[in-house]
Amino acid sequence: MRIGFALAAVAMLAAAPPGLAAAQDMERVVVTASRIDEDSMRSAPAIYRRIPADFMLVAVSYQSATRDPGERKKELETMFIRLKEKAAKTKGYDLSGGTLGQSTAEIDTVLFTDILQADYSGTGRFTLTLSVDTKEGEPFDRLMKRAEDFVMTINTAGRAEAYLGDDQFIGARDVTKHRADLLADITAEVRNLQTQLAPAKIILTGIENRIVTQPSGPLELEMFIPYTLTVESGGAE
Numbered sequence: 001m002r003i004g005f006a007l008a009a010v011a012m013l014a015a016a017p018p019g020l021a022a023a024q025d026m027e028r029v030v031v032t033a034s035r036i037d038e039d040s041m042r043s044a045p046a047i048y049r050r051i052p053a054d055f056m057l058v059a060v061s062y063q064s065a066t067r068d069p070g071e072r073k074k075e076l077e078t079m080f081i082r083l084k085e086k087a088a089k090t091k092g093y094d095l096s097g098g099t100l101g102q103s104t105a106e107i108d109t110v111l112f113t114d115i116l117q118a119d120y121s122g123t124g125r126f127t128l129t130l131s132v133d134t135k136e137g138e139p140f141d142r143l144m145k146r147a148e149d150f151v152m153t154i155n156t157a158g159r160a161e162a163y164l165g166d167d168q169f170i171g172a173r174d175v176t177k178h179r180a181d182l183l184a185d186i187t188a189e190v191r192n193l194q195t196q197l198a199p200a201k202i203i204l205t206g207i208e209n210r211i212v213t214q215p216s217g218p219l220e221l222e223m224f225i226p227y228t229l230t231v232e233s234g235g236a237e
Helices: 069-089 140-152 175-197
Strands: 021-024 028-032 049-052 055-064 093-097 124-133 161-173 201-205 212-217 220-224 228-232
Touching: 049 175, 055 069, 055 140, 069 093, 069 124, 124 140, 140 161, 161 175, 161 220, 175 201, 175 220, 175 228
Parallel strands: none
Antiparallel strands: 021 028, 028 161, 049 220, 055 124, 055 161, 093 124, 201 228, 212 220
């Protein structure tokens, strides 16, 4: 079996491109983790949190150049089934459909015929999204190696070949908890300022905004609510 992937660890040490939150809901957030553009990072307010990523997403593709269309389709469908079975049996690994970093579909709703593609050269392929849970203290290159090893241990059919994509996305689960933690930190800061600057008036706006999440390292996320805090002088009028 042959497997190829491009490692973007060096680029990940910078910052994130436009469209930082590729997907966000009350369950998890996912942000880009490769080809990061430092100039596109948003400035965090005074109160923000840095947390380790819970998982990494990477595209996994299989292709086959077997000449006979029927055999080629059979090989790829076999790999589709084997990949799904491997992920289902392995803790910390999950598969989904959709576009990496933009949309997801539960793997049980993904039909092989919907993702099978062919080009003019007679090569067939399909692509799914592989999610790999992070481990405490594990560096990015080792995490990518685990993703590669996961795919390499799957026996291939015929001329099928596997590839990991060039882009990686990192994400965090339980966004509701992170928002609650941020609000608690901001509340504590406001109370502290009120005590220190009394009788000044503290005005806080934007607290209703959604969380902004962006990578601050290969497997680290910076999370904040883009609020504005204003101090107005107090005293008798």
